[in-house]
Amino acid sequence: MNIEELADRCGALAWIAGELFVLEGRWAPLVEDAGFGAHLAEASRHHGWHSDLWRACLPDSPALDAEARVVPPPEWAEVLATAAAATTDGARARALAVDLLPRLLVAVDDLAGLDGPGDRAVARVARIVAADVLVDFL
Numbered sequence: 001m002n003i004e005e006l007a008d009r010c011g012a013l014a015w016i017a018g019e020l021f022v023l024e025g026r027w028a029p030l031v032e033d034a035g036f037g038a039h040l041a042e043a044s045r046h047h048g049w050h051s052d053l054w055r056a057c058l059p060d061s062p063a064l065d066a067e068a069r070v071v072p073p074p075e076w077a078e079v080l081a082t083a084a085a086a087t088t089d090g091a092r093a094r095a096l097a098v099d100l101l102p103r104l105l106v107a108v109d110d111l112a113g114l115d116g117p118g119d120r121a122v123a124r125v126a127r128i129v130a131a132d133v134l135v136d137f138l
Contacts, residue, residue, distance in 0.1 A: 001114070001119075003059055003064065003118070004064065006057075006059075006119065006122060007058055007059050007064050007066065007069050008069050009107075009111065010054045010055075010057040010058050010069070010122060011054070011058060011066070011068075011069025011070040011071060012069075012070075012071065012072070012073040012076075012107075013050075013054045013107060013108065013111075013129075014051050014054035014055045014058070014070045015051075015070050015071055015072050015073075015076075016072075016073070016076055016080075016104060016107070017047045017048070017050040017051035017054060017129075018047070018048070018051040018070075019072075019076075019080050020043075020044070020047040020100065020104070021044050021045075021047035021048035021051060022044075023044075023080065023083065023084055024040045024041070024043050024044035024047065024096075025040075025041065025044035025048075027040050027086075027092050028040040028041040028044060031089045031092065032089055033089055036089055036093070039136070040092075042136070043136040046132045046133075046136060050125075050128075050129045050132065053125045053128065053129070054125060054129075055070065056125075057121055057122045057125055058070075076103075079099050079100065079103065080100070082095070082099070083095035083096075083099055083100055096137070097137065101133055101136070101137045104129075104133055105130060105133055105134070105137075108126040108129050108130050108133075109126075109130065111123060111125075111126035112126035112127045112130055114126075
């Protein structure tokens with residue numbers, strides 16, 4: 001994977017994490033089950049932190065315009081819009097467990113195995129994100 005492709009992936013994951021931060025944070029006070037609400041609040045904070053971690057992986061080069069790479073991947077926009085429309089605890093839990101978090105794990109999985117000299121920080125972030133998502137997911 002070249003530096004531009006890696007920057008695109010990190011930028012997309014920063015956007016996804018930021019959107020999950022907002023979505024779960026918005027849901028947390030709305031759910032009926034207090035335990036589920038607390039879980040959403042904690043997971044939201046994780047996603048906010050993950051967004052910062054992915055942004056820190058973006059290359060610091062004017063030629064690569066890091067901030068311009070923090071954009072929604074096409075395959076995520078519709079899935080997130082559908083999830084955002086969920087209005088019940090069950091629909092929200094399903095959106096996370098079936099539609100969003102497994103997709104996120106797939107997106108970070110191949111980055112966790114990167115081993116090039118400039119890729120190790122990205123791989124470390126991918127492993128942190130995957131571990132948090134698994135804990136939040138289970």
